[in-house]
Amino acid sequence: MATWDLEKTRAHIMICNGASCLRKHGEEVTIAIRKVLKEQALDDYIHTTRTRCNGRCKDASTVIVYPEGTWYQNILPEDAEKLVNAINRGEQLKEKVSHTFRGSGFDRYNDAPIGILKSEKAQKSPS
Template sequence: MATWDLSQTSHHVLICNGGSCSRKDADAVTLAIREEITAHGADDRIHTTRTQCNGRCEDACVVTVYPQGVWYKEITPDIGKAIVREHLIGAIR
């Protein structure tokens, strides 16, 4: 049984909230990315998931975008918003 309709989803953003990333403001990064997605009315096309350790602690805070499989490192809330605008919104318009 489906609990979430992802049929319109074109991107899945995995935001690490493991120990090292949490020490580098992962919660603020997560909130900034989600707020930017909502501000662009793209909640139905871009899905986000908080993850635990993605194994790249030295690159904290790590964000991964699928289906492209692009990994971003050292993400701040401002950089997270820019990723939404430049990588995600531009790709779905």
């Protein structure tokens, strides 16, 4: 196993590979983003992590970018180059943004589903 040197890292892309996202091309999105990063020699500057479910299944395939805290929805493999280019410029791929962190919570965009609070789900679940 490798231990990456993250000193030059400017962005971290988390790519959901939970069940819903996998059904909506999550694996292919992961491969496409990593391919673009390699082709553009950005591996040292933009780090990727394949995750399990991020809890936004209706947004599948979901991609999250930090440090700015932008959540993307409905990402397809063909979006990889535009997404990576936007991230590299310090911008957002605005048409795919679902939520952006604003210090005290998230702003919702592009008619992203509202969803339910975790506490509401816990109240509905049998003990």
